[in-house]
Amino acid sequence: MRNLVLIAALGMLPFAPACVGGKTQISAEDKERLKAHILDAVPADAKKTDVNFENKVHLVGYKLEPEQAGPGTPVKVTYYWRCDEPVEEGWKLFTHVQHEGFDRHEGMDGVGPLREARGQSQVLGPDKWERGKIYADEQSFTMPVELRGPDTILYVGIYKGDARLRTLSGPNDGDNRAIVAKIKTGVLPKPAEPGKRGALDLPQLEVGKLAAGEKIVIDGKGDDKAWGGAASTGPFVDVGTGKPNTSFPVNGAAKLLWDDEHMYVLIEVKDPDVVGHFTSKEAQPKEWTATGQPMTWTRHTSEIMVDPDGDGDNVNYYEIQINPQNKVFKSQFDGYNRPKVEPQGPFGHEDWDPKMRTAVVVKGTIDDSSDNDEGYVVEAAIPWKAFEKGAKQLPPKPGDTWRMNFYAMANNGGTAWSPILGQGNFHKASRFGKVTWATKEWLAAREAETQDGGARADVGAARDGGAAQRDAAAPSDAGARPRVLLNLGIDAGAPRREVVP
Secondary structure (H helix, E strand, O other): OHHHHHHHHOOOOOOOOOEEOOEEOOOHHHHHHOHHHEEOOOOOOOEEEEEEEOOOEEEEEEEEEOOEOOOOOEEEEEEEEEEOOOOOOOOEEEEEEEEOOOOOOEEOOOOOHHHOEEOOEEOOOHHHOOOOOEEEEEEEEEOOOOOOOOEEEEEEEEEEOOEEOOEEEOOEOOOOOEEEEEEEOOOOOOOOOOOOOOOOOOOEEEEOEOOOOOOOOOOOOOOOHHHHOOEEOOOOEEOOOOOEOOOOOOEEEEEEEEOOOEEEEEEEEEOOOOOOOOOOOOOOHHHEOOOOOEOHHHOEEEEEEEEOOOOOOOOOEEEEEEOOOOOEEEEEEOEOOEOEOOOOOOEOEOOOOOOOEEEEEEEOOOOOOOOOOOEEEEEEEEEHHHHOOOOOOOOOOOOOEEEEEEEEEEOOEEEEOOOOOOOOOOOOHHHOEEEEEOOHHHHHHHHHHHHHHHHHHHHHHHHOOOHHHHHHOOOOOOOOOOOOEOOOOOOOOOOOOOEOO
16 A cells, blocks of 8 residues: 555556656647647648747647638637747636627637646647657637627637747737737728717827917826817727727726927826825835836826837837826837846836926825725926937927827726727827927818818819819728817917817
């Protein structure tokens, strides 16, 4: 009996799991059952890709059947993974299926033969892979009956707890998820009602310049006369759907003004339980970045994203976060979420210093959940010269358009001026709204040009017996998105007006 106990302790009985180097290995029975999924090479008919996960695992190919799938259509996808270096026990595969216009992705982490649960692991997950082998990871799912947009994107990655293996190269979303494929659904976005912006459209804002002699006092109160007529985003929306926020506890709205020296930002955040949290790096070593900035996105904060050249390509863009304690995280990025070092940074170039002035006023009590708070107000003056990398001209000239986004955040989630719609994370510049810097003179010149164009159209109509008028009744560009400008303030004190051409 003593010998049997010793043998079992050594893991040598048939029913005991085999361990090598402290890692639980796949059983002989499961390995035999799944041997068709263990290959020496990628099949010739697979589509090739190459996403590098920390030089340990590469996603090297995939098959997608069918490549176009409408509502209710079954889909089968096979990912081909190559193991270059065995990983530690506990790492597992994940899949996120993001249907355009849906608030959340569809998670399929446990779907497929390789991903069957074995305790806390997957039966043939990456922690059981052998160096040099190719693993065919099959999954099947059905497209939702009520699709809302033309694209469904497949993301995959490797995770353990809250960590992910980092994507060093290849198609990825900047959040350590490989972008595998985009499935065309054949579904067109639902058109917006006349006079309203569709959920998929980018919001646009024309921002008035401060009148001569007008000043903004950065005190967090937001009570300067100029703010009364400033361009406003209106209430933020659900970041996943673009619809009004009805569930996330935190919401907000932003206003903008400018002069020759600064961009001025006012963000009013509605928050029933204002959280500050950050004390010091010494007391909270895992909640500050390697360079000593608070990781404000992990609690409550406002956020400003700026892509100054206006093309939304994520090259040379900026991130600023200001939390209820007036603690700031700021950084400049060369590309989408790059550079980035997990888990504590640096995230981007954290040595970027915009030399801005900020102030916050809290309407309630910070870090006291026993009462109900109203929220907080953030006010900032950001010098134009802070955006030298990426800007075409500083200060911008009237009519220049930048790409920007604003968020009210809590615990790494939030609401936004312009929704991301599942196309990436909060850094996705192609989803930033369009901000045009305006003056009275520039607006007057544009108005005159518009009126002059209308007069020429009337003359043309008279010459061709009304054909021009008939043409004008039809859309000039069927694919054009409607322009929506909200609460346009021309100068300090100027009345707001809604402009929906």
